[in-house]
Amino acid sequence: MALRLPPSMAFVTHLLAVWRSGGQAILLDHRLTDYEVRRATERLVPQVVVSPARPVPAGLRTFVEVDADLASYSGHPAGTTHAVVQLSSGSTGPSKVIGRSAEDLVEEVLRYTRIDGVPQRGERLILLPSMVHVLGLVGGLLYGLHAGVELVPPARLTGDAIVQAIGSATTPATVLGVPFHIGLLASVQDPPRLPQFKRMTTGGELVPAAVSRSFEEKYGAPLGNMYGMTEVGVIGTDLYGEHRPAIRPAPGIEVRAVDGELQVRRPESPYLGLSDPTRWSDGWLHTRDAGVVDEKTGLVSIKGRLDSQVSVGGLKVDLTEVEYTLASLRGVEAAVVAFDGAITAYVQVSAPQTVSQLESDLAQLLAPYKRPRTLHLLDQLPRTTTGKLVRDLTTLRKAVS
Structure with a gap:
């Protein structure tokens, strides 16, 4: 059905x-x-x-x-015997069909119960992601039902409505969302004191340290990171913001790095109608994310998508670094940096900006070979239905035109 x-x-x-x-x-x-x-x-x-x-x-x-x-x-x-079939976010191209068994979903719910910092029985979860997608479905609905956590969707998806939902009761409240939702809360002018605001946890994309600091100064609550995939669910977390930008693998999850790519142990391929050894092979899911695993601490550092490593004039450039640097600039809400023969940046601005201003700011922070050759300023970057920034070049070019 x-x-x-x-x-x-x-x-x-x-x-x-x-x-x-x-x-x-x-x-x-x-x-x-x-x-x-x-x-x-x-x-x-x-x-x-x-x-x-x-x-x-x-x-x-x-x-x-x-x-x-x-x-x-x-x-x-x-x-198949899968309990749920979902489509991947499609942030980098066509969606993949992903199946998960009842046992796998139960295992993920129990994984959440062993993560330090998740909401406990009697607490509230301000649920912003859609229940149709893995973060809202398992991290919100199924975990909440299992753990006795009250699910509180705000009346509207605005910063003021989220603040109202947090303040609607005295019990501890955790906000679950994606980076897009951080911007909604950041837009609230002079929010009231919210002693019941326990933390905000975001999945989808890792959050730059500057954004985290600004959020914590405004609300007095930690901004935690969560890393996961539709294929697996939650893979790792840093709910207290202690290891930023690294995360610790969730209980029961095994992560390794092979040739710079993060892989997650999965006994079976989650993909339906797809037999692609570059996505899953020999019991390991290929995340297509670049990263490293610290052998001493077990912490995982995500470096962006594998295809974010490009060569410019024989020099290696990490597009994720360029993207994070752009996103840290004043007046920039979000950025996507792509390579189509040259480094190109698509930038969502929240205040009047000019290309020359941004280029001047970047000149103080990045070496010349790392800087975008072209900057496109947009009022709104395209996002998937889950709130992830779209990285498909065709879609980005259409947004500019």
């Missing part, structure tokens, strides 16, 4: 009902276009598709009320 529902009680009840009946749930983000849904159903051939009976109101609500409509589809029974 395919669920094309927004975060709602309808989504939760249909998901649990599918699992209780022994079925397989295919999760489709309700924000996908009809064309994208049609392509997904052609690939996944479900027997039933559950959608909202009426259009979901546009707006910034994080949890909505919808009536579900069930439609038969000319599919067939599930060909």
Whole structure:
């Protein structure tokens, strides 16, 4: 059964009902276009598709009320025993089809219970990511149900509404989100004192130290990092911000670095309809992320995507370093740095900026061969439905044009 529902009680009840009946749930983000849904159903051939009976109101609500409509589809029974099938974020290209078993989901929920700093029974989790995706699904919904943690979606996806949700009760509150949500909280002018604000934890992308310091100064709460993938769930965390930019592998997770690539032990390939030894082989998932593992401490440092290492005039440049440097500049909210024959930067600015200003600032921080040849300034960088920055060059070029 395919669920094309927004975060709602309808989504939760249909998901649990599918699992209780022994079925397989295919999760489709309700924000996908009809064309994208049609392509997904052609690939996944479900027997039933559950959608909202009426259009979901546009707006910034994080949890909505919808009536579900069930439609038969000319599919067939599930060909695998996976409990859930999801699509990868698609931040770097076409989505991959990923299956996870019930045992794997239970294992991840129990993994969360062994991580120091996660919300405990009786506490609150201010849930910002969609439950359709792995962070909101397992780190939010399933962990919350298992651990007795109250899930509190804010009334709207705005900084003020998130602050209101934190302050709505006196019990300790953890905010779970992605880097995009940090910007929402940063936009709040003179937030009230929030002694119950325990921490904010973000997944999706690692957060620069400057952003973390600014957040902690404003709210008096630590900003924790979480590293994970749809294929695995949570891989490592630094919930207290003690090891930034490194993370510690989550309990039960084994990580190694081979030729500069991080790999995670997985007994089986999570990919459906894909046999690609560059993605999974011999019990190891190839993350396509560059990184190192400290043999003494076990800490993992993520250096960005493997394809972020490029050669400029015979000199190696780490595009992640350029990106982090850009993101640290005043007035810059986010940046994506790509290589298409030359280093090109796509920059989201929050205040009036000029290319010459940014180039002048970068000249103080980066060697000439590392600096972008071209800077594109945008009001908003394209993001996936999970809030990740899109790195696909075709999409980025369209955003500029």
